Amino acid sequence: MRTVKSSFRFKGGVHPDYNKELARHLPIETLPCPAELVVSMSQHLGAPAACLVKPGDYVVKGQEIGSRKGFISLSVHAPANGLVKAVEPRLGPSGAQALAVVLDTTAVAPEGVDTAERTLLPLDWKTAAPEDLLRRIEEAGICGMGGAGFPTCVKLNPPQGSKRCDYLIVNGAECEPYLCADHRVMLERAERVRTGVEIVRRVLGDPAVRIAVEANKPDAIAALEKSFADIAGDVEIVVLPVLYPQGSEKHQIYATVGRIVPEPPALPIDVGCVVENVATIAAIADAVEKGKILLSRVTTVSGDAVAEPRNVEAPIGTKYADLIAFCGGAKEPPAKLISGGTMMGFAVSTDQIATTKTTSGLLLLSERRVFRYSSQACINCGRCLQACPMNLDVAEIGKAVESDDIAEAESLHVMSCIECGACAFSCPAYRPLTQHCRRAKNTIRARLAAQRAVLASAKGSK
Template identity: 50%
Template sequence: MKVTRALRKLRGSIHPQYFKGLTADAPITTMPAPAKLFVSMAQHLGAPAKPIVAKGDIVVQGQCIAEAAGFISAPVHAPASGKVLEVDTAPTPAGTMAPRIIIETDPQNTETQTLPPMPEWQKQPRETLLARIAEAGIAGMGGAGFPTRVKLSPPADKPIDTLIINGAECEPYLTADHRLMVEHSAGIVNGIRIICHLLEVKHVHVAIEENKPSAIEAMQQALEQLDGVEASVCILPTEYPQGAEKQQISMTTGREVPSGGLPMDVGCVVENVGTVLAVANAILEGLPLTHRVTTVTGHIVQTPQNVLAPIGTTYADLVAFCGGLTNPAAKVISGGPMMGMAQPSLEGSTTKTSSGLVFLEERRVHVYRSLPCIGCGRCIEACPMDLIPAAISYTVEGGDYDKAEALNILDCIECGCCAFVCPASRPLVQHFKLAKPKIIVKRRQAAAAKGTA
């Protein structure tokens, strides 16, 4: 099997402490459904799903409980059998409100519902396969949660020639993708085969960071089974953010996604390993996306591990499954410490994008102090997009969003490298996250005004 190395260097990067050893060698454990599941309808990018069950309904694992609300949306399936306790609304981590279905699980009810498997998938028309992927509720499991069906149906004027499988997992602490590659390499390769068929691509890069030799080896062996396409494992140097989509395309193909563009603009599709496995399961076994592997970790977790849990499991149940905490946590992060979201409580629950749950004790919590920028320029060196974070943050602070736009704030991928290195502890990423939506809204308004004029 061909092994390649990264074609380029990252324009900017950091070397955080990884702490992956806590869970890297822990096999995936399966968590039984907890007493209650809190299934959010906003698990993916786009419109939240519309619940189609009501309070008191009996649902079966795998049954569709909410349908997609538009093209960029995804349905949601019952992660376990039981009774619908409530259909209410709850705040999403982004601060908006979205519907939520609370299920009281029934351990006696072991019934499961699947879609008809498609062992002869090669003979199925493309549309049928895509419809199945949509029907199974698959959304990007790397973090953004972009509905996979949309990603796999690029418009005709965007020919795709390369599929990149993202197994970089550059976030510190997280090992869910690592374990998937080690334990489910065959399934991932099946998924690659299906996606290659759908996209009619001939080149596949499986991008893995150097610090996961076991995953590299497993994927290398599994890829031997893949015929008809030119596949290679691309070994990336261990530095953050190798897993960022645009960076990964440059590392593996040397191409640069144009500003404001998508990977398909340079003929690439990037899929997370978890998503690829979910695609294989949906087609070959008819399984909707109801479970995912979440790395529950941190130095204060009794037994940090990679847990295969039903979607909608509360953080409290997850950590209880891992033996609880040895010391009080000061910060709880859903996702990795670089891009994940800090949680206000353990009442939140997992979604299709929950790659990890990281518990930090007091001494590991970084406090943002917003001191004045001293102009050290470290953020510029660290920025993988070659932006000038220091200058942009000042323009945002001063409310000059036009200047921020001129400084290319919209190219920011929010990877967090700048804030990681900032000696003045400035909340740089928060500045960007605050300004970007406002600038995008302003742009849309300007475009709309132009259109009507």
């Protein structure tokens, strides 16, 4: 194992204020289980799980309450013992409604119910077959915990044939402002990260390993160096320059191994790479070695309007209001509540939204930190083009979307946009460029889905 500096610098990127000093030195604390949990059936990218419970049912911690529905999907498990109060649509962290199970965790279990947590049998990863390890990762409900939440069992199981994994890239960049959850996992759970790497390496057929960490986390790098010191094989910790969006999958692949992922629908595996977030890797270690299902995660609660910023390990389904209360409440009424970081997160309108497996941060920002602006006409300054790490002509994409010309936006490769926000961050005219890209992508995706549905029904009627 050795530590090296990244030799590849991607084009574009920006330097927002990181504001990580608010929570970077704070150890992970465990939130006592709240009286009510709201567990969404839509925890990740792909099809939501099919709900298996109804109001009045009593469920036990670790019990499956939603079953996998389709290839890109995962089961959902009860994060605590409790009575199902309701099964109803609830607002999620991204602002979309999804079916959720509302649990009263203070309810007394009916007589005769075995209330012991449901766990899985521990596996010896050194001797277990890769298929068994993969099945375990699926049974434990593990999805990517750093971004969109792609089901990990699908990502680690590339189609047979030419798609060989040369590199497992472990994403510890955490380039989003304010967020420190991954930083703390690397620092406090470096041994879990090492075991997770060994397991995933076995699943993927022993690829080389690159652990990517931004240079502003020297203590995490030191902890990983200690934990990985005697690991065998081609393993490197790659120290990345501090640059947003260094944590983007495509840019991390370029920064660590110099490979370029082609335009969608190409995937990292098409260039021989699989990228997994550090928290996901640590969760895999727990699922295999300890039989633990993914029922909680570390979330950074920060911002200048929260009384005591913290890194909190909380059950999945914890309402933001409970997280905020655990952090001493708000010092002043927050002008903005953000689910995630300031660059890619979503502003939300209520603290009654609950965490999912992908909730890495919750920010409370005061009026002083919230910049109110009105969008103006493009002055053709070109700053957005310089900032865009995907090399998109985002000024023209923005104009096309404003004219409702989605076909033009598509011809300008809007589907390659990673929604990082670097363009909007750079724009002196405060143009909502990221929202424009998101709107165009959603419209195109809806059109493609409708076309697929028509084709499928035509096939079915033959």
